[in-house]
Amino acid sequence: MSSLVVVGVQWGDEGKGKVVDLLAREADIIVRFQGGNNAGHTLVVGGKKTIVRLIPSGVLHAGKICVIGNGVVIDPQVLVEEIDTLQQQGCLSEASLLKISETAHLIMPYHKAIDLARERLRGEGRIGTTGRGIGPTYEDKMARVGIRIIDLLDEHVFREKLTHNLQEKNIYLGAILKEQALDYDQIFDGYCRLRDRLAPYVTNTSRYLHQEITRGRKVLFEGAQGTMLDVDHGTYPYVTSSNTIAGAVCAGVGIAPQQINGVIGISKAYTTRVGSGPFPTELLGPEGEKLRRDGGEFGTVTGRPRRCGWFDAVVARTAARLNGINSIALTKIDVLSGFPTLRVCTAYGYQGQHYDEVPASARILEQLTPIYEELPGWSERLTDLRSLDALPLTARRYVERIEQLVGVPVKMISVGAGREETILIRPSFF
Numbered sequence: 001m002s003s004l005v006v007v008g009v010q011w012g013d014e015g016k017g018k019v020v021d022l023l024a025r026e027a028d029i030i031v032r033f034q035g036g037n038n039a040g041h042t043l044v045v046g047g048k049k050t051i052v053r054l055i056p057s058g059v060l061h062a063g064k065i066c067v068i069g070n071g072v073v074i075d076p077q078v079l080v081e082e083i084d085t086l087q088q089q090g091c092l093s094e095a096s097l098l099k100i101s102e103t104a105h106l107i108m109p110y111h112k113a114i115d116l117a118r119e120r121l122r123g124e125g126r127i128g129t130t131g132r133g134i135g136p137t138y139e140d141k142m143a144r145v146g147i148r149i150i151d152l153l154d155e156h157v158f159r160e161k162l163t164h165n166l167q168e169k170n171i172y173l174g175a176i177l178k179e180q181a182l183d184y185d186q187i188f189d190g191y192c193r194l195r196d197r198l199a200p201y202v203t204n205t206s207r208y209l210h211q212e213i214t215r216g217r218k219v220l221f222e223g224a225q226g227t228m229l230d231v232d233h234g235t236y237p238y239v240t241s242s243n244t245i246a247g248a249v250c251a252g253v254g255i256a257p258q259q260i261n262g263v264i265g266i267s268k269a270y271t272t273r274v275g276s277g278p279f280p281t282e283l284l285g286p287e288g289e290k291l292r293r294d295g296g297e298f299g300t301v302t303g304r305p306r307r308c309g310w311f312d313a314v315v316a317r318t319a320a321r322l323n324g325i326n327s328i329a330l331t332k333i334d335v336l337s338g339f340p341t342l343r344v345c346t347a348y349g350y351q352g353q354h355y356d357e358v359p360a361s362a363r364i365l366e367q368l369t370p371i372y373e374e375l376p377g378w379s380e381r382l383t384d385l386r387s388l389d390a391l392p393l394t395a396r397r398y399v400e401r402i403e404q405l406v407g408v409p410v411k412m413i414s415v416g417a418g419r420e421e422t423i424l425i426r427p428s429f430f
Contacts, residue, residue: 003219004429005246005263008226009319011235011273012244013299013306014266015331015414017041017057020222022412022422023264024058026430027220029212031205032056033252034071034242035224036107036137037078038130040299044417050089054079055098056222059091066092067205070101071242071252073137074149076194083197100198101205101253102150106191108162109182110169111136117177129275135241140165149202152195162188206254213259218430221249221260227319228273228358235358235365238277246323264429265325265408267316269333269398272306274299278365281309281345295335296417310343310372313405318358320408327426329412330399334421339377342398345370346405375401383416388425 006023008014021043024030037053044050045060052059054074056066068074079100086092111133119129129135140146145165151157162184170181213219223244228234230244242248246263250256270291273279283291291297291308298305319325336342348355350368359365378392385391391399391413399410411426 002216002430003213003221003259003261005221005223005249005260005323007223007244007246007263007265007319007323007325009265009267009316009325009328010226010271010312011228011277011279012224012226013272013274013297014226014268015329016222016224016266017043017052018331018414018417018419019264019266019329019412020057020220021045021060021419023220023429024061024064026218026428027058027064028217029065029067029209029219030056030058031067031069031209031219031221031253032072033069033221033223033249034244035240036073036132036134037075038132038134038224038240042417043419045419047418050086052086053082055082055086055092056220058220058222059086063097065097065099067099067209067253068101068104069205069253070103071248072101073105073107073134073141074100075107075132076152076191076198080194080197095200098201099203099205099208100149100201102148102153102202104149105137105141105146106149106152107133107137108147108165109187110166110173111140113173113179113182114169114177117173117179121177138241149198152191153199153202155192158191158195159188162191209253209255210259213255221253223248227322228315230322233322235277235362236360237362238275246325262326262429263323264327264329264411265316265319265323266329266331267319268331269311269336269402270295271309271312271315272297274304274306278362279307279309280314280348280365280368280370281312282307283309287339290338291335294338295332310345310370311402312345312370313402314345314348314356314358316402316406317356320406321357325408327411327429328402328406328408329414330402330410331414333395333399333413334382334415336377336395336398337382338379342375342377343372344375344401344405346373347371373401383421385415386423388413388423391423
């Protein structure tokens with residue numbers, strides 16, 4: 001295989017950053033294909049933690065080329081700050097190591113202002129957005145009034161588009177959302193400064209990737225969020241604003257379907273989600289608190305505490321079908337140590353009906369009953385283990401049961417946050 005897609009199986013935060021960092025050792029190019037800086041990937045190498053939000057997680061490997069595709073929405077201020085931080089750590093030493101799509105859309109200050117104001121007005125009905133302007137940016141993209149990187153590079157075009165958009169957005173901010181108008185000159189001058197910093201990295205990434213894949217280069221595509229946050233296939237309306245599934249790679253970077261050779265699904269050994277929305281296996285008592293505490297379940301970007309629950313095989317099975325997942329990387333199994341009994345959701349029940357995949361109705365999702373199967377737990381510490389055979393018997397059986405319920409083999413098991421704290425069942429993925 002020369003190209004692989006990494007996707008989240010649940011509601012995001014599955015540990016994709018660590019897995020991409022591991023797989024990047026074999027890859028030549030690592031590509032981000034959707035989302036924005038509302039998603040953060042945490043990398044722990046040599047005990048040092050690095051958080052990336054827009055640049056692909058393979059950036060810590062010397063000589064790897066990182067690509068930000070056209071499906072990503074970019075806050076240029078955040079991206080420049082991220083580049084600066086990584087360069088201070090010795091990464092991205094050459095401009096050729098980072099490529100930014102010329103057709104990626106820009107997050108503007110009015111997008112963030114609208115995002116925050118709308119969420120405030122929703123009150124208890126809020127979606128749980130991060131307030132970083134992701135949704136409004138995708139709205140403008142679909143309304144064909146978005147500003148792209150290529151527009152920023154042309155000062156005349158940028159001035160014209162910003163003038164038109166800001167007139168309209170300021171009316172909306174004031175009349176509907178009761179917010180202060182934004183200043184044109186401040187935005188224009190600030191973005192022109194950022195343009196000069198980003199210009200050396202901008203290129204036709206679609207053509208570049210086509211050429212490199214044709215040459216046989218190994219390419220790793222990295223998604224943000226998770227399958228259940230997909231705007232079409234997730235738990236709508238409590239979703240993100242982009243398509244997060246593997247099929248979004250083709251549109252999000254501009255390659256053909258036949259250029260994708262495999263899909264790896266990342267799943268926690270339990271389940272979490274951030275923000276509002278249905279969560280069938282959520283644990284509201286001491287067990288949920290233990291998962292949150294032991295797993296360090298707080299948002300990478302926002303710091304918000306994550307909701308925690310038992311492993312949901314219904315969610316994982318649905319994700320496996322939607323993405324065409326070939327193998328699973330199971331993360332944070334070490335967090336389950338100390339539970340005498342574990343539960344796995346095998347199906348849902350609602351008014352006499354049985355669901356073995358996630359129903360589309362948000363109302364049903366809020367009211368259904370998870371059907372559980374109990375499995376024996378283990379007390380041993382797993383972080384130092386490096387082979388499947390070294391796992392406690394009950395932990396191996398837990399992994400085997402997940403494989404059976406989801407219908408996909410587990411080929412990697414993370415037993416800790418560090419890069420080396422991993423059991424590789426399949427030594428090579430390309």
